[in-house]
Amino acid sequence: MILAGCDGDRTWRLQDYVARGGYSALRKILAEKIPQDAIIAELKTSVLRGRGGAGFPTGLKWSFMPRSFPGDKYLACNSDEGEPGTFKDRDILRYNPHSVIEGMAIAAYAMGAARGYNYIHGEIFETYSRFEEALAEAREAGFIGRNILGSDFSFELFAHHGYGAYICGEETALLESIEGKKGQPRFKPPFPASYGLYGKPTTINNTETFASVPFIMNMGGEAFLNLGKPNNGGMKLFSVSGHVNRPGNYEIPLGTPFAELLEMAGGMRGGRKIKAVIPGGSSAPVVPGGVMMDCTMDYDSISKAGSMLGSGAVIVMDETTCMVKALERLSYFYFEESCGQCTPCREGTGWLYRVVHRIEHGLGRPDDLDLLNSVTTNIMGRTICALGDAASMPVQSFVKHFGSEFEYHIENKKCLVPPEVQRAGSQIYVSPSC
Amino acid sequence: MLEIEIDGKQVQVNDGSTVIEAAAVAGSYIPHFCYHKKLSIAASCRMCLVQVEKAPKPLPACATPVTNGMKVWTHSELAVKAQKGVMEFLLINHPLDCPICDQGGECQLQDLAVGYGSTASRYQEEKRVVFNKNLGALVSTDMTRCINCTRCVRFTTEIAGEMELGQAFRGEHAEIMPFIEKTVDSELSGNIIDLCPVGALTSKPFRFAARTWELSRRKSVSPHDSLGANLIVQTKHDVVKRVLPFENEDVNECWLSDKDRFSYEALSSEQRLGAPMIRQGGQWKQVDWQAALEFVATGLRGVERDHGAASIGALASPHATVEELYLLQKLMRGLGSENIDFRLREVDFRADGKRAGAPWLGMPIAGVKDLTRLLVVGSFLRKDAPLLAQRVRQAAKKGLHVSAIGPNAEEWLLPVRNRALVAPSAMVATLGQVVVALAKEKGAEVSVALLGKLPETVSDEALAIAQSLASGRKVAVWLGNLAVQHARASELQMLAQEIARLTDGSFGFIGEAANSVGGYLAGAVPGAGGLNAAAMIEQPRAAYVTLNLEPDLDLANPAAAMAALDGAQLVVALTSFDSPSLRQVADVMLPIAPFTETSGTFVNCEGRAQSFTAVAKPFADVRPGWKVLRVLGNLLALEGFAHADSEAVRAEALAGDLASRLDNGVEGIVVSSATGPAGVLERVADVPIHFADPIARRAPSLQKTRDAAAPTARIAPATLAALGLAAGDRVRVAQGTASVELVAQADDGLAAGCVRVAAAHPSTAALGAMSGDLSVERA
Numbered sequence A: 001m002i003l004a005g006c007d008g009d010r011t012w013r014l015q016d017y018v019a020r021g022g023y024s025a026l027r028k029i030l031a032e033k034i035p036q037d038a039i040i041a042e043l044k045t046s047v048l049r050g051r052g053g054a055g056f057p058t059g060l061k062w063s064f065m066p067r068s069f070p071g072d073k074y075l076a077c078n079s080d081e082g083e084p085g086t087f088k089d090r091d092i093l094r095y096n097p098h099s100v101i102e103g104m105a106i107a108a109y110a111m112g113a114a115r116g117y118n119y120i121h122g123e124i125f126e127t128y129s130r131f132e133e134a135l136a137e138a139r140e141a142g143f144i145g146r147n148i149l150g151s152d153f154s155f156e157l158f159a160h161h162g163y164g165a166y167i168c169g170e171e172t173a174l175l176e177s178i179e180g181k182k183g184q185p186r187f188k189p190p191f192p193a194s195y196g197l198y199g200k201p202t203t204i205n206n207t208e209t210f211a212s213v214p215f216i217m218n219m220g221g222e223a224f225l226n227l228g229k230p231n232n233g234g235m236k237l238f239s240v241s242g243h244v245n246r247p248g249n250y251e252i253p254l255g256t257p258f259a260e261l262l263e264m265a266g267g268m269r270g271g272r273k274i275k276a277v278i279p280g281g282s283s284a285p286v287v288p289g290g291v292m293m294d295c296t297m298d299y300d301s302i303s304k305a306g307s308m309l310g311s312g313a314v315i316v317m318d319e320t321t322c323m324v325k326a327l328e329r330l331s332y333f334y335f336e337e338s339c340g341q342c343t344p345c346r347e348g349t350g351w352l353y354r355v356v357h358r359i360e361h362g363l364g365r366p367d368d369l370d371l372l373n374s375v376t377t378n379i380m381g382r383t384i385c386a387l388g389d390a391a392s393m394p395v396q397s398f399v400k401h402f403g404s405e406f407e408y409h410i411e412n413k414k415c416l417v418p419p420e421v422q423r424a425g426s427q428i429y430v431s432p433s434c
Numbered sequence B: 001m002l003e004i005e006i007d008g009k010q011v012q013v014n015d016g017s018t019v020i021e022a023a024a025v026a027g028s029y030i031p032h033f034c035y036h037k038k039l040s041i042a043a044s045c046r047m048c049l050v051q052v053e054k055a056p057k058p059l060p061a062c063a064t065p066v067t068n069g070m071k072v073w074t075h076s077e078l079a080v081k082a083q084k085g086v087m088e089f090l091l092i093n094h095p096l097d098c099p100i101c102d103q104g105g106e107c108q109l110q111d112l113a114v115g116y117g118s119t120a121s122r123y124q125e126e127k128r129v130v131f132n133k134n135l136g137a138l139v140s141t142d143m144t145r146c147i148n149c150t151r152c153v154r155f156t157t158e159i160a161g162e163m164e165l166g167q168a169f170r171g172e173h174a175e176i177m178p179f180i181e182k183t184v185d186s187e188l189s190g191n192i193i194d195l196c197p198v199g200a201l202t203s204k205p206f207r208f209a210a211r212t213w214e215l216s217r218r219k220s221v222s223p224h225d226s227l228g229a230n231l232i233v234q235t236k237h238d239v240v241k242r243v244l245p246f247e248n249e250d251v252n253e254c255w256l257s258d259k260d261r262f263s264y265e266a267l268s269s270e271q272r273l274g275a276p277m278i279r280q281g282g283q284w285k286q287v288d289w290q291a292a293l294e295f296v297a298t299g300l301r302g303v304e305r306d307h308g309a310a311s312i313g314a315l316a317s318p319h320a321t322v323e324e325l326y327l328l329q330k331l332m333r334g335l336g337s338e339n340i341d342f343r344l345r346e347v348d349f350r351a352d353g354k355r356a357g358a359p360w361l362g363m364p365i366a367g368v369k370d371l372t373r374l375l376v377v378g379s380f381l382r383k384d385a386p387l388l389a390q391r392v393r394q395a396a397k398k399g400l401h402v403s404a405i406g407p408n409a410e411e412w413l414l415p416v417r418n419r420a421l422v423a424p425s426a427m428v429a430t431l432g433q434v435v436v437a438l439a440k441e442k443g444a445e446v447s448v449a450l451l452g453k454l455p456e457t458v459s460d461e462a463l464a465i466a467q468s469l470a471s472g473r474k475v476a477v478w479l480g481n482l483a484v485q486h487a488r489a490s491e492l493q494m495l496a497q498e499i500a501r502l503t504d505g506s507f508g509f510i511g512e513a514a515n516s517v518g519g520y521l522a523g524a525v526p527g528a529g530g531l532n533a534a535a536m537i538e539q540p541r542a543a544y545v546t547l548n549l550e551p552d553l554d555l556a557n558p559a560a561a562m563a564a565l566d567g568a569q570l571v572v573a574l575t576s577f578d579s580p581s582l583r584q585v586a587d588v589m590l591p592i593a594p595f596t597e598t599s600g601t602f603v604n605c606e607g608r609a610q611s612f613t614a615v616a617k618p619f620a621d622v623r624p625g626w627k628v629l630r631v632l633g634n635l636l637a638l639e640g641f642a643h644a645d646s647e648a649v650r651a652e653a654l655a656g657d658l659a660s661r662l663d664n665g666v667e668g669i670v671v672s673s674a675t676g677p678a679g680v681l682e683r684v685a686d687v688p689i690h691f692a693d694p695i696a697r698r699a700p701s702l703q704k705t706r707d708a709a710a711p712t713a714r715i716a717p718a719t720l721a722a723l724g725l726a727a728g729d730r731v732r733v734a735q736g737t738a739s740v741e742l743v744a745q746a747d748d749g750l751a752a753g754c755v756r757v758a759a760a761h762p763s764t765a766a767l768g769a770m771s772g773d774l775s776v777e778r779a
């Protein structure tokens, strides 16, 4: 859907997008003066759920915006994409940036926002430059700016790039960052819909969420929903990485069996056995490979398996993986990325990392697993933003599903997976089909 | 109103209350660190987590709004488990160095750790170390103890008005720090010491001086600015070790200015005068009280006999107590002299005899929050009245529009919407223009007394100010120190009165000192035929009695004052400090108690009489000023000096209804729209915050702050260029025959044609009046 037709040359150009049917949804809305409510109703029908991680129904979110509010209202697109394993928004911006622009313009129309910002991950500058180019094209063609397509609807859209802080992907930290402040999440309530950017009502959605909007408008909410399965509407991009033959982005209908996705990704590297999968980005609990093979890729099924669909980053690990080492890496990430504002996360992420680190390095103690569980319990649900939970869930799930590996480490001061096996697994492997 | 049940207790709270506020009403204590009632909500320490009905997770009480019918448990198993979890996190990286920490015994973390901490730590890793920061002369840091509650950061940003501290870096590396190479220079900086819940920020002057439990504490009142901040003075063995705010929502809230807080160091200064001294044959000699007082009585009677009582004058500090001022004027009047004044830096006394009552702020201090328009005329508001400025800053956030008229536009850290930046000589005309424009806006006539006396044309700035005032619902005009010390102060007063009339608002005086209102109420002003402070210098007296005065620093024209006193036959100085200028001009120095060693009363700018008692025994052979004056009265055989205690003096001085004695009304001043001659350089003199009185001047730590930097000759850039000078040049600043050498500094917050040279500082004491023309040339 979003990436359909994007395997050609220069698919990011405006003319290419228009040739693929782009901007027809915006055109239609403006020409037919489709009421705001109708657009939001269509979205509700589509059961489009936020693609940024939390999976919150987008139509419902849009309906929270006080449309009659007289002052400024803002729209923000979250292209910060800092979640380890996630690289879908990058490709949307690289290959189909106009879908995001059109989606945002429609959103602005539906919510009466006059200004929007796309907050783009700062490390891969290409995406930012390309989006700026696309903005220039869209402005030139009259798809954004004053009196869009001759209507009385005006919408200004700007790109804003971050500097690589994961926390700036949290929606309120993102707003702070746009305001020029240190990117730190705000306490909620108040929610952005009432007190957002510069204190004004603001709606924040993920890149993929916005990019889906024009397609929903074109095909209708019902059709979009039917692409997926009930309560899990539409197609979704999955960033598959790890020990597979063909890592990459795959856009598939929600509800597709995981096995099929794995198949698309070329299957397990070197034909090895699947050990574990993190199905929704590093913040989602890990799921044992066997359990995962029975799941379908949608919010409900993954949730039933004890994890989250999250951002759709599927990290596949084979039997050569040392789970302690993997968790050490993840814990280090959250330790480094905590904004430091609230006590449990500031102090707890470092504690978690240090305990996992010492287990990995043969210095674990018998009660360390209880300690890890207890520290995560003290963090979860007690912080300002979800990073605290995000740091805790991998720890809890790794210990839960692979506790024996941790115990082995603690008792024997070495890894259950022999070093030579680990080494073999980490060889750069070039798939024959590439 | 909202109904909420907290720990089984039903209470009603205002709409918009948070759970922590409601808990306070219900009498439930919720542990907290980052929450502070005067600061914005950070909700970051997470110590205040409580259980809320229907909420799956514990919620932070400080940030959770009360909803009707809410049920909260602050000590349920869920709540306490969460609170203990947070306490553990707070302690894992804390150094736990309580035995060597100045905060020990008064530490929120220590106290709460007793209730919520466990006996042993589960954290076995290396602890974090955070390097200390240099925040300046007043605040000491031990940043490893910091719990990142950000109260200090929010204080500097929100209350002091400038973000001088921030939380840099992320996660576990987060640190509180000032900007690179910067210190915390706010005149309110000491409050971060009180706010810091741990021992990360402590008082530099107090460091390691005493343990909190060794200190005895008493209430007192600040002797410095006109706000009259309420203090808790802490002493050990009769030596003041520390000063903290005593919370009084109507006066200082929970804050103190640094001057209020750190000036106590001067009380142990080596310059304290410990015994009476007499000059004999050019030599200063220590004598006993008996001898000294007899010397004074005989001397005064001698001058009276030889030259008449009118040849005796009394000059008193506006920082003296009501009791001292009252007895001094009674003594003078008993002797038959009407020459007494405490308005030492004023020069225009035309309003004397035409005033309806004692000049004051014209409104309660707490009323600032209700103002919608404020015009400040001639004030260094932020440094002259730091906590009043703070109130204006908060009110400005809620919609108060501030305008200013004067030669100075230094940073007040609050939005000044309209400003007329004019030389002192143009201030009367500018205020007159505001009156003209305001009358027009209001469609009203100006008062008869002003008819034909006001300017014909109105500047854009004056018009903007008038429009702002005209659109206000609650308007006030404040005359600052520069207006009071102005050569045409009474005309400014007449015009301010007119603005108040036209806007149905109030007008008044910010006040220079702790007793600027009290001095009037105590009668320390000349009566009919008496000489005011300026006249006593212009027409030198044969004898002077001075009360806590430093003649080279405290008067409008220090050079002339020194000359007048030097030429007198007898100068009796009642003083807490031995100072070189007194040694030069006085004949006898009587050591009197500073505010901490005597009982007394200050009447603050809003007319609030605040009495205090001694917090320590007098130093050496020092005696309370009021007692010295009473004995002198007795020795001089005057009537009515039989007071048993200071309360009796107070009762006599402040008899009747005080409020009815406060009145800014003035009649019969001739206002002119004249401005000064063009082309002359005019002096603008501020009294630097830490030089304003003898105590502050001698407080070593205050003297190390940026606010105590040596004065420069500040000149507007264009004027500086026109003079052919550059910033950094050494220049000779001359007033009449007197001159001093200073460094020139470009100051774009100064009206063209003005040179700002501070008064009350040794380096400028040789100069003359605080206003008038001067010349500047390269030295």
Ligand SMILES: Cc1cc2nc3c(=O)[nH]c(=O)nc-3n(C[C@H](O)[C@H](O)[C@H](O)COP(=O)(O)O)c2cc1C
Binding pocket: A049, A050, A051, A052, A053, A054, A055, A056, A058, A078, A079, A080, A081, A082, A083, A166, A167, A168, A169, A170, A171, A172, A204, A205, A206, A207, A209, A210, A385, A386, A387, A390
């Ligand atoms: C620590 C943290 C990081 C996040 N990073 C991202 C991100 O990089 N991109 C994103 O779209 N959402 C991210 N989110 C989720 C956003 O806060 C927010 O829920 C999302 O942008 C809403 O858009 P959606 O409803 O379209 O998913 C993050 C959340 C947290 C707590």
Ligand code: SF4
Binding pocket: A167, A184, A185, A337, A338, A339, A340, A341, A342, A343, A345, A346, A383, A384, A385, A386, A387, A388
């Ligand atoms: S949970 Fe962590 S990242 Fe989120 S606000 Fe608290 S400290 Fe910052």
Ligand code: SF4
Binding pocket: B145, B146, B147, B148, B149, B150, B151, B152, B153, B176, B195, B196, B197, B198, B200, B201
């Ligand atoms: S220095 Fe003190 S007040 Fe400032 S953040 Fe640290 S603990 Fe809080």
Ligand code: FES
Binding pocket: B031, B032, B033, B034, B035, B042, B043, B044, B045, B046, B047, B048, B049, B060, B061, B062, B063
């Ligand atoms: S007091 Fe509520 S979170 Fe700090």
